Amino acid sequence: MNQRTHQLQIPTRGxxxxxxxxxxxxWLAGIPAETGLLTVFCRHxxxxxxxxxxxxxxxxxxxxxxxxxxxPADPKLYRHTAEGPDDMTSHIRSALTHTSLxxxxxxxxxxxxxxQGVYLFEHRSAPHRRNVVLHLIYE
Amino acid sequence: MNQRTHQLQIPTRGxxxxxxxxxxxxWLAGIPAETGLLTVFCRHxxxxxxxxxxxxxxxxxxxxxxxxxxxPADPKLYRHTAEGPDDMTSHIRSALTHTSLxxxxxxxxxxxxxxQGVYLFEHRSAPHRRNVVLHLIYE
Amino acid sequence: MNQRTHQLQIPTRGxxxxxxxxxxxxWLAGIPAETGLLTVFCRHxxxxxxxxxxxxxxxxxxxxxxxxxxxPADPKLYRHTAEGPDDMTSHIRSALTHTSLxxxxxxxxxxxxxxQGVYLFEHRSAPHRRNVVLHLIYE
Numbered sequence: 001m002n003q004r005t006h007q008l009q010i011p012t013r014g015x016x017x018x019x020x021x022x023x024x025x026x027w028l029a030g031i032p033a034e035t036g037l038l039t040v041f042c043r044h045x046x047x048x049x050x051x052x053x054x055x056x057x058x059x060x061x062x063x064x065x066x067x068x069x070x071x072p073a074d075p076k077l078y079r080h081t082a083e084g085p086d087d088m089t090s091h092i093r094s095a096l097t098h099t100s101l102x103x104x105x106x107x108x109x110x111x112x113x114x115x116q117g118v119y120l121f122e123h124r125s126a127p128h129r130r131n132v133v134l135h136l137i138y139e
Numbered sequence: 140m141n142q143r144t145h146q147l148q149i150p151t152r153g154x155x156x157x158x159x160x161x162x163x164x165x166w167l168a169g170i171p172a173e174t175g176l177l178t179v180f181c182r183h184x185x186x187x188x189x190x191x192x193x194x195x196x197x198x199x200x201x202x203x204x205x206x207x208x209x210x211p212a213d214p215k216l217y218r219h220t221a222e223g224p225d226d227m228t229s230h231i232r233s234a235l236t237h238t239s240l241x242x243x244x245x246x247x248x249x250x251x252x253x254x255q256g257v258y259l260f261e262h263r264s265a266p267h268r269r270n271v272v273l274h275l276i277y278e
Numbered sequence: 279m280n281q282r283t284h285q286l287q288i289p290t291r292g293x294x295x296x297x298x299x300x301x302x303x304x305w306l307a308g309i310p311a312e313t314g315l316l317t318v319f320c321r322h323x324x325x326x327x328x329x330x331x332x333x334x335x336x337x338x339x340x341x342x343x344x345x346x347x348x349x350p351a352d353p354k355l356y357r358h359t360a361e362g363p364d365d366m367t368s369h370i371r372s373a374l375t376h377t378s379l380x381x382x383x384x385x386x387x388x389x390x391x392x393x394q395g396v397y398l399f400e401h402r403s404a405p406h407r408r409n410v411v412l413h414l415i416y417e
Contacts, residue, residue: 001140001276001279003313003417005384035142037178037274039315039380043391045331051238053184053230058219062227063234066210071344080336088340091331095341099329099394100380102178102239104274106144111272113182116238133389135315135382137276137279137415139142140279140415174281176317176413190377192323192369197358201366202373205349241317241378243413245283250411252321255377276415278281 004031006134012122015086017052017060020132021117025110027134036105036138040118043131046090047122048097054117067093067123090123097121105138143170145273151261154225156191156199159271160256164249166273175244175277179257182270185229186261187236193256206232206262229262236260244277282309284412290400293364295330295338297395298410303388305412314383314416318396321409324368325400326375332395345371345401368401375399383416 006027010020024040042049053059071092075081078088101118104111112118120130145166149159163179181188192198210231214220217227240257243250251257259269284305288298302318320327331337349370353359356366379396382389390396398408 001142003279003315005313005382005389035144037142037176037276037315039382041380041382041389043389043394045329045391045394050234051184052234056219056221058217059184059227059230062217062219063231066216066231070209070348077343078336078340080334080340082334088337091337092341092344095328095330096235096374098237098376102180102241102380104144104178104180104272106272106274111144111180111182111274113184113270116182116184131391133382133384135384135389137315140281174283176281176315176415189373190323191373195358195360197356198366198369201356201358202370204355205370209348235374237376241319241380243283243317243319243411245411245413250283250319250321250413252323252409255321255323 001137001139004136008132010120010130010132012128012130014125014127015122016064017119017121019054019117019119024118033105033136033138034108036136038103038105039135040101041133042099045094046124047120047130048094048099049101050097050119050121051116052119053115055115086125093123140276140278143275147271149259149269149271151267151269153264153266154261155203156258156260158193158256158258163257172244172275172277173247175275177242177244178274179240180272181238184233185263186259186269187233187238188240189236189258189260190255191258192254194254225264232262279415279417282414286410288398288408288410290406290408292403292405293400294342295397295399297332297397299395302396311383311416312386314414316381316383317413318379319411320377323372324402325398325408326372326377327379328375328397328399329394330397331393333393364403371401
C-alpha cells in the first residue's frame, strides 16, 4: 500500500460549477494504481465540492439557481457581511454541499458512474484560485 | 493492510429511503477485518446516500416530505426537464445529501451508532437498480 | 501503513456549532504520522459534522439561523415528534450536513485551509454528550 498527495489550483470566474474530473485523472495517470481510495478535499469554506451530472450544462445552471433561491444574498438575513452580500451565503452553500469526497479506484479507474463529474462549486461572485488537495491510497 | 472492493445493486420502487446496512454487513462478514475504513460510493447523480435513524419509519417519511417541499417538482423552476418533473429535483436532492460516505471499522464492527442505518435515497419516481461501490481498507 | 482509531466525547450545551479541531490535533500529536488520511465520523443522526470558517463567530450564528428557517421546529410539519419539536428537525439538518468527513494529512499536518475548523453541529435543544470516532491511516 502506498500514498500520494497533490494540490490542484482551480481558477474560477466567479459563481458556478467547474468540472475538474480531467485534472484529477491526469494526476492519477502518472501513478501505477490498480485499486485504491481517492480523497478530494477543498481547503475553503466559501467554495465546495459536488459530484454531479456531466452531460447537460442546464443541470449546473438549475443547481446554481436553486442555491440562489435557497440562500439568497439578502444582507438583512445575515450578521456576517464583512466581505459583501455573497459572503455568508457562500458559507451556507458550502455547508450544504461537500468539503470532502471519497471515490474508490477499481481496475485502475475511478468508480464514477457514466454521467458523474467532479465539480468545484464556487460560491463567491469574484474570480478565485481554489486549492483542492488530492490524496490517494493505492496498490 | 489490504483492500477489497465490491459493487451492490440496490433495487428501488421509486422515491424513498432504502436501508441497505444489512447488505453491507453481509459483505463485510466474509472479510477478516479487525480495523479499517469502509467507503460507500453511489454511482448516480439522481440517487444518493444518507445515514439516518433506523428505528421509526416516520423519520424517513418526514425526511422525504421535507425534500419535496425544499425542491418541489415544479417544471417552471427548471430548464433541465428532459426526463420529466422529477429529473432536476433529483440532482438537487442528490447534491444536498451524499454521494460518498466513510465509516470506520473498529473491533470488526462498523462504527455506526445504535440508531444509525445506511440508506440509499432514491429521488426518481420510477423504480431503478442503483449501483453502490463498497471499498474497504483493513487489517 | 498503520491505523489508529479513537473516540472523542464532545459535550454540547444544546443547539449550535462546537469547534473540536484542537481535540483532533491533540490526538494526532501523539502519532508519528507524516502522510495519511483522517476520517471523522459522528455516531448520531441528530447531530452532525461540518467544516466551516473559524474566524468570525457570526458565521456560526448565521448558519444556525439559516437552518432554523430552512427546517423550522413546527410540529404540524412532521409525523416524528416523539422527542419534541426539535426531534425531526435534527434528523433533517443532519442529513443536509455531514456524518463523515475525510481530511488528508500532509507533512504531519491536516490539510485544513487557514480559515477552516472542524465543528460538531448539535441540533437538539438539550445538552448532549456526542460520540465522534476518529480513524487515521498513516505512515
